[in-house]
Amino acid sequence: MMEQLDPILHQPVRTRLMAFLTARGEATFKELRDLLQVTDGNLDAHVRKLTAAGFVSSRKDKLSSKRVQTFYSLTVEGSKAFSSYVTALQKLLNNGER
Amino acid sequence: MNTNKTTASEQLLSIQSMLVSGHQSINIERHTLIIWGTAIAFLIGFNFDLARPFYESSYIAGRVFTLVLVTLVLLIAVVLDMKMTKSKRRSRDESISIVQRRVTYSIWMLFAFSFVLDAFANSNLGGGIRMFGVYVVLGGITVSLFGLHAERWYKWCGVTMIVAGISLMFLITPSNTLRFAAASLFFIGGLACSMFATRAKSHWQCFGFSLLWITLSIALTITWLKIDYQLDIKPVTENVMTLHEYKQQNQSSNVIVRLPEGTVIPVKIDIGGDVFSEDAKTTLELKIAKPVDIEMDKGKPTGVFRIDNGKWLERSDAMYTSLFESSVDLIGENSPILYRKMRLGFDREFGGLKN
Numbered sequence: 115m116m117e118q119l120d121p122i123l124h125q126p127v128r129t130r131l132m133a134f135l136t137a138r139g140e141a142t143f144k145e146l147r148d149l150l151q152v153t154d155g156n157l158d159a160h161v162r163k164l165t166a167a168g169f170v171s172s173r174k175d176k177l178s179s180k181r182v183q184t185f186y187s188l189t190v191e192g193s194k195a196f197s198s199y200v201t202a203l204q205k206l207l208n209n210g211e212r
Numbered sequence: 213m214n215t216n217k218t219t220a221s222e223q224l225l226s227i228q229s230m231l232v233s234g235h236q237s238i239n240i241e242r243h244t245l246i247i248w249g250t251a252i253a254f255l256i257g258f259n260f261d262l263a264r265p266f267y268e269s270s271y272i273a274g275r276v277f278t279l280v281l282v283t284l285v286l287l288i289a290v291v292l293d294m295k296m297t298k299s300k301r302r303s304r305d306e307s308i309s310i311v312q313r314r315v316t317y318s319i320w321m322l323f324a325f326s327f328v329l330d331a332f333a334n335s336n337l338g339g340g341i342r343m344f345g346v347y348v349v350l351g352g353i354t355v356s357l358f359g360l361h362a363e364r365w366y367k368w369c370g371v372t373m374i375v376a377g378i379s380l381m382f383l384i385t386p387s388n389t390l391r392f393a394a395a396s397l398f399f400i401g402g403l404a405c406s407m408f409a410t411r412a413k414s415h416w417q418c419f420g421f422s423l424l425w426i427t428l429s430i431a432l433t434i435t436w437l438k439i440d441y442q443l444d445i446k447p448v449t450e451n452v453m454t455l456h457e458y459k460q461q462n463q464s465s466n467v468i469v470r471l472p473e474g475t476v477i478p479v480k481i482d483i484g485g486d487v488f489s490e491d492a493k494t495t496l497e498l499k500i501a502k503p504v505d506i507e508m509d510k511g512k513p514t515g516v517f518r519i520d521n522g523k524w525l526e527r528s529d530a531m532y533t534s535l536f537e538s539s540v541d542l543i544g545e546n547s548p549i550l551y552r553k554m555r556l557g558f559d560r561e562f563g564g565l566k567n
Contacts, residue, residue, distance in 0.1 A: 126226065133227040137234020139310030149233060177302050185307050200227060206220040 140187035237309035249402015251289035257395035344394035345381030
């Protein structure tokens with residue numbers, strides 16, 4: 115049964131990150147780090163995986179010549195994948211109850 | 213299987229918790245409440261006074277001025293709020309959530325719509341003084357909406373404002389009293405609510421909530437007691453004459469014309485419409501029960517008057533109408549009968565208008 119769950123999404127930090135972005139729309143790196151309580155390096159690694167899978171996209175807002183603010187949001191593919199992942203989790207839970 | 217089930221359950225719980233965090237992501241900046249509170253208080257408090265000279269020249273000019281003023285003030289508030297919010301968020305490396313953008317957008321629309329409604333529809337359909345209460349209710353709905361997605365204190369402040377607004381709608385009192393009660397609720401209420409802004413310390417939150425309650429209590433008490441805010445209105449001249457004398461003389465200067473008790477005033481009524489074959493014109497003769505002094509300038513009333521040597525009043529702030537009964541009798545004596553029972557009052561104690 116566990117094979118049906120997306121391995122990219124079936125990881126606690128990435129699941130929470132995807133859920134937060136689903137509800138909030140977009141968030142900065144700092145907001146995600148503060149919420150998930152992970153280090154910069156750890157979060158960066160997770161974001162890279164999600165970006166490589168096409169689940170998360172980023173946009174950059176230039177604040178000054180030296181400062182750039184990066185916003186992360188879910189892609190359409192990411193939203194679909196997350197929705198399928200939640201459905202799979204619910205099925206797993208329901209099958210277990212029978 | 214049990215391990216899988218536990219993992220799935222834990223994941224779903226963490227997803228739910230993150231979804232809640234994501235939805236409760238409105239973080240109202242202090243300046244937002246101050247800017248909006250001030251802008252709306254300004255419009256409620258001074259819109260009518262600023263537009264008055266335009267209304268005196270023509271009805272359309274008055275409406276157009278009101279619309280331009282409302283658009284300008286709301287636009288300044290929107291731009292200022294947006295710029296300051298963006299700048300603050302950038303400095304803290306934070307974003308503005310989609311929920312916040314949508315709620316803010318809905319609120320802009322709600323207030324813009326109400327002011328336009330007040331400027332155009334209300335003057336044709338009546339019920340002007342009720343609008344002040346409506347504004348406070350709208351303010352309450354706004355604060356409550358924010359409260360659903362942010363600091364829970366806002367929700368209770370919003371509910372308090374809604375109750376206060378409904379009370380203002382039902383308290384029949386001079387329009388100036390209602391106007392300034394509503395304006396002060398927005399101005400001081402905005403300041404008070406800004407003290408609940410996220411990151412505020414708990415003692416500031418308690419102070420803000422107390423301030424809001426004190427303002428609400430004072431506003432409602434003043435309204436309930438029908439205390440009149442209207443500044444002393446005085447005519448430009450003290451030259452009093454009878455209507456007969458006034459007709460005889462040159463009418464270019466300011467004079468006060470006294471209409472004694474028993475003067476008959478013909479009210480010309482002209483009613484038409486698409487149902488009637490032609491406009492019905494008739495004259496209704498009303499007899500005044502108390503002497504009335506009216507200030508005239510260049511042959512036209514200035515709007516300043518007094519009843520029975522009482523306090524000088526401004527027509528636009530002092531006239532109340534009340535429709536007590538409206539019915540249709542289709543099988544009247546010879547033809548269908550339309551019945552309208554209406555009362556006009558100039559008494560500051562509106563309660564004096566009896567059925």
